[in-house]
Amino acid sequence: MEICYVLDASAFINGFQFTSKRNFTVPEITAEIKDFESRLKFDAIVNEGLLTIQDVPSECLSCVHDIIYESGDILRLSFPDKKLIALAYMLSQQGENIKVITDDYTIQNTLKIMDIPYSGVITEGIKGIYNWKKVCEGCKKEFPEEYPFDDCEICGSKIFKKRIKVSK
Ligand SMILES: [Zn+2]
The missing domain is CATH 2.20.28 (Rubrerythrin, domain 2)
Structure with missing residues (x-):
């Protein structure tokens, strides 16, 4: 099954290379892409039909909330962050082969707890x-x-x- 990417704003800002046709994000993330260059890239990908902007039902959000409530990370996650994690959770529950692309350490940590695969765009390069x-x-x-x-x-x-x- 073709891998399905769930993209955080940092994926656009840090120049993620699109290799799959199956890319998802939540509406709240799109508001976080503000700088001109990232916005151009984002619009181009939307126009090419490579990005699905999908909302998540609130049941999904509270489900994620329940799983990560015990970790201190819940306090550091913004609402868009939680929505993105909920989308990743929902897609993986649907049996999709997913990977979240984010350079946000708190999101990465939460995904680790939830056992959802992720990868950073620049994290590796920084060392x-x-x-x-x-x-x-x-x-x-x-x-x-x-x-x-x-x-x-x-x-x-x-x-x-x-x-x-x-x-x-
Ligand atoms: Zn000068």
Whole structure:
């Protein structure tokens, strides 16, 4: 059976590569995809018919609540997070071969408790391979990660954080 992916907002934001036609998410997650690039990617995938946005019945949500209530994670999960986990639970109960794609540690931890397979987009890459640097939006000057200001000292533009590959 073709694998069925359940996607958290971080899957879009961190550039998950779509390899299956069967991708699902919940309506609440779509509101979390705000930056322009991720939004474009999201819209493109919806337009290509590769993403099913599916709501979950409240029975499913309370079922998940019951399973994870004992773990402290319940307090750290947002409503969209819980909906996403409920969707994953519902699909796996229906016998689907699912995998949740998320870089959110609390969601991953909850899925581990529930015995639902998951995978991160960038989690693997972080170990010694990637690093952050700060780059000015205006003059593109690069600053060390410790640079303490949000504005560029040269041109005053905003500084953003960028992931860089430091080794192969
Ligand atoms: Zn600058």
